[in-house]
Amino acid sequence: MIQEELLTLLRNKQYGAVKTLVQDMNEVDVAEAIEEIFEENEEPETLLRLFRLLPKETAAETFAYMHSDVQQKLVELLSDNELSYILDDMYLDDYVDLIEEMPANVVKRLLQISSPENRKLINEYLRYPEDSAGSLMTNEYVYLKPRLKVSQAFDVIRKTGIDKETIYTSYVISGDRKLEGVVTIRELLLADPNMLVGDIMNTNVIRAHTLDDKEEVAKLFSKYDMISLPVVDNEERLVGIITVDDAVDVLQEENTEDFEKMAGMAPSEEEYLKTPIWKLAKNRIVWLVILMLSSMITGAMLEHFEAAIAAIPLLVSFIPMLMDTGGNSGTQASTMVIRGLALDEIEPKDSFRVWFKEIRVALLVSGGLALINFARIVIQYHDVAVAAIVSLTLIATVCIAKSLGCLLPMLAKKLKLDPALMATPILTTVTDAASVLVYFSLTMNILADRL
Amino acid sequence: MIQEELLTLLRNKQYGAVKTLVQDMNEVDVAEAIEEIFEENEEPETLLRLFRLLPKETAAETFAYMHSDVQQKLVELLSDNELSYILDDMYLDDYVDLIEEMPANVVKRLLQISSPENRKLINEYLRYPEDSAGSLMTNEYVYLKPRLKVSQAFDVIRKTGIDKETIYTSYVISGDRKLEGVVTIRELLLADPNMLVGDIMNTNVIRAHTLDDKEEVAKLFSKYDMISLPVVDNEERLVGIITVDDAVDVLQEENTEDFEKMAGMAPSEEEYLKTPIWKLAKNRIVWLVILMLSSMITGAMLEHFEAAIAAIPLLVSFIPMLMDTGGNSGTQASTMVIRGLALDEIEPKDSFRVWFKEIRVALLVSGGLALINFARIVIQYHDVAVAAIVSLTLIATVCIAKSLGCLLPMLAKKLKLDPALMATPILTTVTDAASVLVYFSLTMNILADRL
Numbered sequence: 001m002i003q004e005e006l007l008t009l010l011r012n013k014q015y016g017a018v019k020t021l022v023q024d025m026n027e028v029d030v031a032e033a034i035e036e037i038f039e040e041n042e043e044p045e046t047l048l049r050l051f052r053l054l055p056k057e058t059a060a061e062t063f064a065y066m067h068s069d070v071q072q073k074l075v076e077l078l079s080d081n082e083l084s085y086i087l088d089d090m091y092l093d094d095y096v097d098l099i100e101e102m103p104a105n106v107v108k109r110l111l112q113i114s115s116p117e118n119r120k121l122i123n124e125y126l127r128y129p130e131d132s133a134g135s136l137m138t139n140e141y142v143y144l145k146p147r148l149k150v151s152q153a154f155d156v157i158r159k160t161g162i163d164k165e166t167i168y169t170s171y172v173i174s175g176d177r178k179l180e181g182v183v184t185i186r187e188l189l190l191a192d193p194n195m196l197v198g199d200i201m202n203t204n205v206i207r208a209h210t211l212d213d214k215e216e217v218a219k220l221f222s223k224y225d226m227i228s229l230p231v232v233d234n235e236e237r238l239v240g241i242i243t244v245d246d247a248v249d250v251l252q253e254e255n256t257e258d259f260e261k262m263a264g265m266a267p268s269e270e271e272y273l274k275t276p277i278w279k280l281a282k283n284r285i286v287w288l289v290i291l292m293l294s295s296m297i298t299g300a301m302l303e304h305f306e307a308a309i310a311a312i313p314l315l316v317s318f319i320p321m322l323m324d325t326g327g328n329s330g331t332q333a334s335t336m337v338i339r340g341l342a343l344d345e346i347e348p349k350d351s352f353r354v355w356f357k358e359i360r361v362a363l364l365v366s367g368g369l370a371l372i373n374f375a376r377i378v379i380q381y382h383d384v385a386v387a388a389i390v391s392l393t394l395i396a397t398v399c400i401a402k403s404l405g406c407l408l409p410m411l412a413k414k415l416k417l418d419p420a421l422m423a424t425p426i427l428t429t430v431t432d433a434a435s436v437l438v439y440f441s442l443t444m445n446i447l448a449d450r451l
Numbered sequence: 452m453i454q455e456e457l458l459t460l461l462r463n464k465q466y467g468a469v470k471t472l473v474q475d476m477n478e479v480d481v482a483e484a485i486e487e488i489f490e491e492n493e494e495p496e497t498l499l500r501l502f503r504l505l506p507k508e509t510a511a512e513t514f515a516y517m518h519s520d521v522q523q524k525l526v527e528l529l530s531d532n533e534l535s536y537i538l539d540d541m542y543l544d545d546y547v548d549l550i551e552e553m554p555a556n557v558v559k560r561l562l563q564i565s566s567p568e569n570r571k572l573i574n575e576y577l578r579y580p581e582d583s584a585g586s587l588m589t590n591e592y593v594y595l596k597p598r599l600k601v602s603q604a605f606d607v608i609r610k611t612g613i614d615k616e617t618i619y620t621s622y623v624i625s626g627d628r629k630l631e632g633v634v635t636i637r638e639l640l641l642a643d644p645n646m647l648v649g650d651i652m653n654t655n656v657i658r659a660h661t662l663d664d665k666e667e668v669a670k671l672f673s674k675y676d677m678i679s680l681p682v683v684d685n686e687e688r689l690v691g692i693i694t695v696d697d698a699v700d701v702l703q704e705e706n707t708e709d710f711e712k713m714a715g716m717a718p719s720e721e722e723y724l725k726t727p728i729w730k731l732a733k734n735r736i737v738w739l740v741i742l743m744l745s746s747m748i749t750g751a752m753l754e755h756f757e758a759a760i761a762a763i764p765l766l767v768s769f770i771p772m773l774m775d776t777g778g779n780s781g782t783q784a785s786t787m788v789i790r791g792l793a794l795d796e797i798e799p800k801d802s803f804r805v806w807f808k809e810i811r812v813a814l815l816v817s818g819g820l821a822l823i824n825f826a827r828i829v830i831q832y833h834d835v836a837v838a839a840i841v842s843l844t845l846i847a848t849v850c851i852a853k854s855l856g857c858l859l860p861m862l863a864k865k866l867k868l869d870p871a872l873m874a875t876p877i878l879t880t881v882t883d884a885a886s887v888l889v890y891f892s893l894t895m896n897i898l899a900d901r902l
Contacts, residue, residue: 026657028674028676158641167637227678244699248695259713263875264782271796272790273791284812287779288780302770303767310761321747328875331715332714357724360728364728425779436771
């Protein structure tokens with residue numbers, strides 16, 4: 001691996017070779033190699049030396065790609081001068097991310113080193129709530145005035161573009177910074193140099209507001225196939241842009257959060273291997289306790305039917321199958337609906353349509369399962385009554401599970417709760433109770449004479 | 452809503468107003484409005500008339516954004532001339548998608564209408580397997596020769612760029628079409644017009660090969676923050692590019708597939724509301740049958756312990772709680788690990804580290820749960836022996852569930868199977884059996900005198 005090669009070269013003090021090697025590598029890969037070296041508990045000097053060998057132009061970007069614990073170590077090791085060079089060279093959104101991750105004393109030092117303008121901007125950007133579009137913004141964009149000629153626009157882009165995170169799209173703003181339109185490099189390149197920016201710009205601009213939810217904003221990227229999106233304040237003044245790479249990260253984070261919530265866990269911000277065990281335990285135990293307590297309801301029902309169980313102990317052996325099948329069918333429905341809601345393929349107004357679909361699927365599926373069970377029980381135990389009870393319970397359980405599986409997430413969405421909370425764990429608990437109730441109600445009625 | 456406005460205008464034959472309205476709308480929104488009108492079973496003429504009122508420049512793009520059933524309807528309604536205009540204006544990747552979605556007779560017509568060059572390209576692109584990088588490619592990219600001057604490069608971009616899906620990045624290729632480097636518009640704009648492209652290009656190009664798995668390729672986009680990626684064949688010749696919007700779609704599709712697999716369903720390609728119920732039932736019943744049959748193992752165990760149940764029927768009432776808690780704890784662990792594997796945060800070589808983490812979490816969590824249970828059973832039933840059995844079973848179940856929950860997905864990954872298959876349903880079934888076995892083994896030993 002490349003990081004082993006790097007480490008060997010460093011240990012042999014072949015710094016020239018290290019320099020050549022990292023020059024040709026992508027910043028992301030360099031950052032990854034540095035992280036691996038950090039995790040292998042190398043001496044801080046090795047880390048520092050390697051970082052100092054990076055090309056000046058890419059050091060800041062490489063730094064931005066590192067995990068926060070490596071960043072913190074480097075901040076501690078670097079001199080104020082070196083650090084201020086890195087900070088000045090970083091994109092503002094990466095800089096804000098860095099500040100948010102560091103402990104208070106490090107933040108203090110970073111802000112002291114920053115230029116006054118940067119300090120002011122950072123403080124402004126830090127004010128946006130964590131889940132808002134504002135928190136994703138960067139100020140590295142090119143803006144043009146509508147009365148510029150296309151040829152002048154290129155001069156502006158050349159002059160201001162070197163620092164900008166994306167120069168593919170330029171934003172056209174009025175004197176009071178109101179967003180009036182966008183124009184892409186493609187359109188500028190293909191236009192007559194004497195035309196006015198205001199005449200070729202597109203005025204129908206898809207935009208976000210600073211306080212919009214960042215997940216909704218990320219979805220705009222995937223819906224409209226954009227690579228950057230302007231963010232405006234309440235007065236429609238342009239305050240920043242969001243780039244597609246950050247939107248992709250948000251989409252992936254939101255997916256991870258949904259996976260975690262659907263498995264009955266509090267979502268975690270950190271990577272799995274970096275999360276301490278007490279934190280993992282804390283994220284998990286709350287739901288486990290709630291679910292454990294509620295599954296005692298099913299237990300209490302079983303207690304209620306103790307006499308029936310004592311009379312026909314065979315009945316107990318079908319309970320796991322009934323409970324599991326109910327849980328699994330419900331999970332299938334709720335997953336489809338939760339995912340459909342997340343992707344905006346389903347809306348709460350489709351509730352009846354979705355339920356009608358699920359109930360027909362439930363009848364088809366449970367019919368098949370009931371048939372298999374009926375045959376098996378008759379053959380194995382020669383007990384048609386028990387076979388009928390189990391099969392009917394199965395059909396009822398699957399229908400209940402699929403109905404709840406689709407309706408609970410819809411209801412959550414309507415109540416402005418997160419549909420992902422209505423997934424497997426909570427559903428299993430509810431359908432368990434339902435299936436036991438149906439099972440023993442049928443038993444009490446059909447097998448009354450044998451109890 | 453805008454589609455109601457459109458529909459009213461169309462019905463009142465106010466075509467001028469429709470034209471103005473759609474001119475200012477984004478293509479994605481127009482496509483959505485047309486889909487809604489189609490779903491409301493409007494007469495085909497309304498659909499056709501609306502489509503004909505679209506601005507010429509955006510008709511093809513709007514068409515590309517529509518769902519395949521609307522596309523098919525339109526293909527049937529449009530004349531050969533109109534259709535060939537649309538097809539010529541579409542990006543090649545959208546065109547290939549269209550061909551893949553249409554029934555055979557429509558494909559035949561489409562290929563007949565296409566220009567011979569397009570027909571040849573389409574046939575070439577169709578040959579790539581569905582899950583490969585090749586299937587995502589488009590040929591709309593700008594390529595430059597290394598010996599061009601920067602100023603000449605702009606001429607090439609201007610001349611060829613109008614049709615290209617992204618002109619932000621240009622690809623530098625040798626005489627035999629081998630990919631030698633990339634250069635961005637930003638770099639070209641900031642460079643001296645007399646420099647050679649070959650001197651400013653970046654030669655360390657992140658690339659995909661035509662047969663690479665498309666999920667892995669999509670992950671490259673999120674790892675390296677790219678907006679386009681070149682695709683090369685076995686001889687490193689440039690054959691196409693992939694753009695970030697398609698990569699985002701792949702990431703979302705793969706996430707959906709993981710959600711579906713983790714809920715014990717065969718993944719479906721279509722949107723939920725558009726999938727026929729027999730297909731939903733088919734996707735779901737296979738796993739349900741497998742899981743139902745395997746949960747009979749737990750049932751058979753319970754049957755084996757019939758005597759114990761008849762002697763102490765109270766035992767049965769704790770089974771749902773034990774089974775559910777086992778299932779839920781296992782789900783938590785497997786979800787974390789499956790997601791970690793999907794995001795490349797965890798690798799199979801981390802197996803021991805992950806297991807060691809999970810087992811400590813399991814002890815922490817189950818200790819807490821066991822304590823709650825022990826107290827409750829002693830208070831409610833004054834039966835210390837049963838309380839001890841239930842609490843110990845709980846600890847064992849959670850430890851087994853968390854261990855299997857992390858190790859099964861790791862094992863799947865190592866065996867080159869999909870880790871997502873080792874999720875809730877299969878795990879629940881296995882931990883159910885384990886918890887019942889532990890429960891009654893403990894009972895047989897501790898309560899031997901009461902049986």
